[in-house]
Amino acid sequence: MRALGTVSPILVVGPSWVGDMVMAGSLIESLRIREPGRPIDVIAPPSALPIARLIRGVRRTIPLGLGHGEFGLVARWKAGRALRDECYGKAIILPRAFKAAIVPFAAGIPERIGYAAEGRSILLTEARQDRDRKTARTIDRFVALGAPQGDQLRAPRPVLHLPDGALEAANSRFPLAGEGPVMALCPGAEYGPAKRWPAARFARLAAMAHAAGYRVRVMGGPKDAPIGEEIAALAGVPVDMLAGRTSLLEAAAILGGADVVISNDSGLMHVAGA
Structure with missing residues (x-):
């Protein structure tokens, strides 16, 4: 019934x-x-x-x-x-x-x-x-769609709730050397190069962040690995290249633990904001 x-x-x-x-x-x-x-x-x-x-x-x-x-x-x-x-x-x-x-x-x-x-x-x-x-x-x-038609609702801010120990588990699998704040770069974009900041710009930002004391991590899915490798090669400073290596849960945890996230218009941008 x-x-x-x-x-x-x-x-x-x-x-x-x-x-x-x-x-x-x-x-x-x-x-x-x-x-x-x-x-x-x-x-x-x-x-x-x-x-x-x-x-x-x-x-x-x-x-x-x-x-x-x-x-x-x-x-x-x-x-x-x-x-x-x-x-x-x-x-x-x-x-x-x-x-x-x-x-x-x-x-x-x-x-x-x-x-x-x-x-x-x-x-x-x-x-x-x-x-x-x-x-x-x-x-x-x-x-x-969740309210009666015509209702004027204020959308609550989306919030993701990580399970206990998620950041610790991600950092244990992908340890980050040194001390200092963390900057995460998300160079991928849903619709390709037209909506993507160039790799050279991300690399320059990574170098500036490193000089300012940040530890830099590059995040993304498997399709973002080539641009991630390009950024790491151009930066000329230590960059933790994680694009294509993490699960989505691990990426969410690492972004949640970062001090600064710089992202193109991508799924990870929304994850970082939540």
Whole structure:
């Protein structure tokens, strides 16, 4: 029998991108305040779930193991059917893609809220208009989906909660020699060189920071390793090159323990800010 009303769990269909998952934390916090006592689960691609696990109020994370851009109708339908016994009362679908609404529909969740896009309104019980998409902050658009339509809400600041000992564990695996403040550089960017500060500029900054007594760490994912190596080579000073070497949890812990973070527009920028 399906749970009803204010006691039924909520399923959040989360975004694929790390930065967007950080911003989804504001929605989850607003739900936690607005609807206390309702468990909140997040389903999303595995790459973003380490961030979801750091958001207060998330009971469970559910991996949706499909490649980025993969439609996967059968896999999504099966994933939704597998969730029918969870008795979710509400689903909030953050991505605008048609495919993102398939799982909640297949799960038979009675209240399915998302923005009208790609002709998917037939899969939603409440298809919201997204007229301000190009001007509104993503974080505000996410939070709005968790409130009655038309409510003017202030989005709470996203906050990530690291597990106890996370920074110590990261520093134990990647020890940093010497003493002094730490500057973390995040030279990667979601959309390539067009939104990326040049490696030579990061290298010059690393040299200046080293002269000022900072220990410099370069952070990023595997695709950021080449520019990280370039920065380390150009800097001419000791640089701890960690791009491509850490897990997402370790990166979050190291950024949280840094005194200064310099970042391009990337997922790690949002992680550092939270």
